[in-house]
Amino acid sequence: MKPPHDMGGDPSVPIIPDKPHDPKFEKEWHRRVLGITIAVGAMGAWSIDASRYARESLPRSDYNKFTYYEKWLGGLTNLLFQKGFINKNEIQSGSGEFKAPLEWRQRILSAKNVGAALEAGAPTRRDGPQPIFSIGQTVCAKLPSDTLSIKRGHTRLPHYISGKAGTIIKSHGVHVLPNTNAHFLGEHPENLYAVEFKASVLWEQNPSSSDTVVVDCWESYLEPA
Known part of the structure; x- marks a missing residue:
């Protein structure tokens, strides 16, 4: 079962209209x-x-x-x-x-x-290993549950890209891994990539074949396509 906060990209979730003139704090x-x-x-x-x-x-x-x-x-x-x-x-x-x-x-x-x-700010960039993946390479996103450091733990991998193929368009360098850092298990820095997914791959009913979505993914979130 998806955790309740992982709502991004879920077509069953109602669209909340943008209200740019609303106060920043209601109370x-x-x-x-x-x-x-x-x-x-x-x-x-x-x-x-x-x-x-x-x-x-x-x-x-x-x-x-x-x-x-x-x-x-x-x-x-x-x-x-x-x-x-x-x-x-x-x-x-x-x-x-x-x-x-x-x-x-x-x-x-x-x-x-x-x-x-x-x-x-609080920079999370660190020294670390050379990247496994390269720019232009096609990769596949794992299931969020396969990236957890503890049962029902933290991950920044959204469910809607699970099992979907995308293309690496940028390397952000090595950054602190949230999956361990959230649980006081150490930083375990990993390479972080910008991965571009075609909207038509993510959602069957997509109004534009030219739309894309870019998601930042840590190396352990990905596998070769």
Whole structure:
């Protein structure tokens, strides 16, 4: 069964119309959840991959009913609890003492430093092995379940390209592998490729034979076609 967050490219999922003039935050607490997540993430107690997995691994019933920022809040709460920074009583009462080590707490972003931190980013490029695949080569995407480092673990491979053939159009170099990094199992850097798929290959009913989709895939997501 597909995890509930893997909705990309699924023709059974309704199309959500673009609303460019909608407010960035529908409610004030949405802004606060985003700010807290970014500020606390700067401690370095977990990676962006672990943060994504914390949201993805919420109980399916919760994931399906939660709004976007409820998912963010649920994932962040679970990470803080797993790391021992908060306890159940504090979660239930809504107040308590943040118990992260001083060294980590000193890294928490203040409002004035957020802009510079986001602009700098957190590069994931690393030194690593030579690529197995080459530009112009035809490859096939594996099943997401075949790329997991743990059962029901994290992967960035979307289900809709599984078993589909595409062409490598660019090599991004070697990058941290999310599948292990999300579970605190190490970075295990791999080559990362931009793979172009014909829309007519991905979806039988496609209005344009000239449309293509480009997906960034780690080396372990691919096999020779």
